[in-house]
Amino acid sequence: MSQVRSTNVDARASLARLFAPIAADLAQVDRRLQTELRHPNPFIDELAQHSFRMGGKRLRPALLLLAAKAVGPVTDDHRTLAAVVEMIHTATLVHDDVLDEADVRRHLDTVNARWNNQTSVLLGDFLFTHAFYLASTLETTFGCRVIGEATNTVCEGELRQTAGAGNFWLPREEYLAIIEAKTAELCACCCRLGAHYAGADPAVEDKLRIFGRKLGMAFQIVDDLLDLEGEEETTGKSLGTDLANRKMTLPLILLRDQLAPQELSRLQGLFEESDANHGGMLVSWLEESSALQAARLVAERYAMEAAGTLSGLEDTDAKRTLIELCRFVVARNA
Amino acid sequence: MSQVRSTNVDARASLARLFAPIAADLAQVDRRLQTELRHPNPFIDELAQHSFRMGGKRLRPALLLLAAKAVGPVTDDHRTLAAVVEMIHTATLVHDDVLDEADVRRHLDTVNARWNNQTSVLLGDFLFTHAFYLASTLETTFGCRVIGEATNTVCEGELRQTAGAGNFWLPREEYLAIIEAKTAELCACCCRLGAHYAGADPAVEDKLRIFGRKLGMAFQIVDDLLDLEGEEETTGKSLGTDLANRKMTLPLILLRDQLAPQELSRLQGLFEESDANHGGMLVSWLEESSALQAARLVAERYAMEAAGTLSGLEDTDAKRTLIELCRFVVARNA
Secondary structure, three states: OHHHOOOOOOHHHHHHHHOHHHHHHHHHHHHHHHHHOOOOOHHHHHHHHHHHHHOOOOHHHHHHHHHHHOOOOOOHHHHHHHHHHHHHHHHHHHHHOOOOHHHHHHHHHHOOOOOOHHHHHHHHHHHHHHHHHHHOOOOOOHHHHHHHHHHHHHHHHHHHHHHHOOOOOOOHHHHHHHHHHHHHHHHHHHHHHHHHOOOOOHHHHHHHHHHHHHHHHHHHHHHHHHHHHOOHHHHOOOOOHHHHOOOOOHHHHHHHOOOOHHHHHHHHHHHHOOOHHHHHHHHHHHHHOOHHHHHHHHHHHHHHHHHHHOOOOOOOHHHHHHHHHHHHHHHOOO | OHHHOOOOEOHHHHHHHHOHHHHHHHHHHHHHHHHHOOOOOHHHHHHHHHHHHHOOOOHHHHHHHHHHHHHOOOOHHHHHHHHHHHHHHHHHHHHHOOOOHHHHHHHHHHOOOOOOHHHHHHHHHHHHHHHHHHHOOOOOOHHHHHHHHHHHHHHHHHHHHHHHOOOOOOOHHHHHHHHHHHHHHHHHHHHHHHHHOOOOOHHHHHHHHHHHHHHHHHHHHHHHHHHHHOOHHHHOOOOOHHHHOOOOOHHHHHHHOOOOHHHHHHHHHHHHOOOHHHHHHHHHHHHHOOHHHHHHHHHHHHHHHHHHHOOOOOOOHHHHHHHHHHHHHHHEOO
16 A cells, blocks of 8 residues: 555656656657647647647556556557547547536636637547547557547546536446546556557456556546645646536545535535635535545555556566556646 | 539438438438447437437438449448448537537527537537447458548548638638538548448549549538528528628639629628628628529539549449439539
């Protein structure tokens, strides 16, 4: 357990250090992304280059490359697929920015000042379709199929999340199913593809797939925690958005499930009318309870289980980095 | 030319008659679509079934199946690909409904009352990714690659259209390049896939691809004409949207390019402030000029050229239907 204990760390510097063994490959993937996203039309070129800079951590390409390296040599297919998964991740980020009509007034400040909803939708679609095209340049349909399935599951997860918004009684199992679909599945897909295209046998491919899924679960739970208790300056994004969108995440679910009926209705009241004020009250309540810590423990358990799935693998730099990554994912503050 | 002269016809009935030779295959594609879009989650299932009913003419699957039949036997691969292209077309329709923040007030009535922008985006993504997954179940990457390229071109066309919105001086060539990308490319892709998976040799595959592209050009020009002069009741959709969105389409471009400088600035003024009133004045101006008729002649020329590309093909029911379709596309009133 001590292996994945949470302490705040400088996220960027840690990741740069962690990814050192694959730095050259990641740089090639970045160049590949940048080249693929060049376009003769100046407007499309500007949009595509902007989206290239939107991606941040390059976590998904790194997972794919590290999973490959833990099994065998990194090939050009890996770098192509790493560009594909990053493009897909960027497409989902671009589409996340599209606002609900009801939110327009409230969120107008945060919208990219230069473009509108329709441009965001089209840019996301442009990235999605380019990613699928790129995947189809490999020799077999395996990559297309695995990526098609995984991204469809991501959309399913996001739709279930939309359907569950505002539901104070969202079961813990449904929350976990949603984050498994919307986040963990793509991480699982990255690790699986990395292993598969490095020639892993099916058992090893499956181990790495499970590793990715569990790591993705830990990652999303911590993301949801940071949305409640993080610092906007450190994370570099707006926080408190889950409460503003009436999204039940793990800490609130854990708090809810331990309350007496009278307290429950007060919590529900705060949740259902959570504006900036009530949001603050909810966060204080969470901080006074053990719910934030309990949620963190759940994330740490997933991270530990992820590290555990690699136990049978040969001891390599890449394997050590993947285990380090489990620690990073729960310790990060951004 | 008489083959593709415009006369109003009852569009639905004409299509049903036209598609009679492939009615059984189209019914199978519909069943396939409906099955593929079933989902265990009730919310996703409702959305997906709704989107299934959104598609209308089934023009793209029909093109794919007819191109196949013009060359050889229709196979299960064709029916899979026909479902894929219809799913992609539906995804683009769903995403077309997403509103720009600036348009929210004006268009709120037309938004699907049940869902919001974010749900539309996610549903479109769900359809896109499902379509790509379905394409990847074929044996080779050919289908994935052709569909990936074509849909990427569609997005490029839509982005170029967005970039050109409000530009009174949009060159005629840019208008044609936009509709080629956003509409004609997917029609070309359908015909190409139909021919390819029926075992066509490269020359025949190319003929059918060109046929699809030219038919798609005619189709879109007529669509743009209907947006100016159609009847909302007949077409079943809101019209005048191009003017409302400051989109230069062929009739307006042709009118512009024949005006004297003084009239030009009056036209530009009406275009740049086109609300309901000015829109009406623009349409009257177009009706008094020869521009509507000139645009229709351009559509008819494309349709005639499309029919011409099939001249070397064996005379079959399917070929005759494709030629009939050229006539229908320019004669339709919906």
